[in-house]
Amino acid sequence: MERESLRESESMAIEVRVPTMLRTHTDGAKKVHGEGETLRELLADVERRYPGLGSAVLDEGGKLHRFMNVYVDDEDVRFLGGVETPLSDGIEVSILPAVAGGS
């Protein structure tokens, strides 16, 4: 029983950096925690805790939104496994909307 609760608290160890415009979903928090073995699971978990946050990252087809970047530590998940990128405890996930424009 004790072992089980320990494991559960360890699996909460994924830190998610939230960009300013999505902090309306987190009561202003810059960082939140979630769990999941893949990015898709993590996003589903943070969506349960902070409705609107996880879903903002994905398009209607459940893929990464074209203008959203997600980093696992220093790596762009587009170059890892996209939403199926495996995650492990202690990593940091950053959500980063693209900053772009034109003249």
Next chain:
Amino acid sequence: MTRAAIDGRLDLDRETFDALVAHARSDSPYEVCGLLAGSNGAVAGHYRIPNAARSMTYYNMDPKSLLRALREIDDAELDVLAIYHSHTHTEAFPSATDVELAAYPDAVYLIVSLQDDEPVLRGFNIREGRITERVLTVGGEELATGPR
């Protein structure tokens, strides 16, 4: 339409203004981009972010450089005060693309135009497709708003 309702202001120091213009000129005719960090409306940091598009008509902040800059800004307990880019051949007003892609409603979008000999800097908020213009001051002096 290159005129928008005036709403709010942004105070810059002369050094920041000069740095923005110098950055814009440094890679002309390509667009440059970057961030100003600050707290309570005062500039406390300037980040030049590489334009991954290296285009005369488009900018896309290099995501990795953006990631690092935003981490630093967050860790220093600062805010993204302004997001700037240059227009090398058009006026300092948000283009349709700028409006479509504006994802940071709290930031001031600064545009440096180099289309005339004298550089023009204007600042805007872009929220849900609506543009409002900020009055900019540089070293306490008000810059003109509206089209030139």
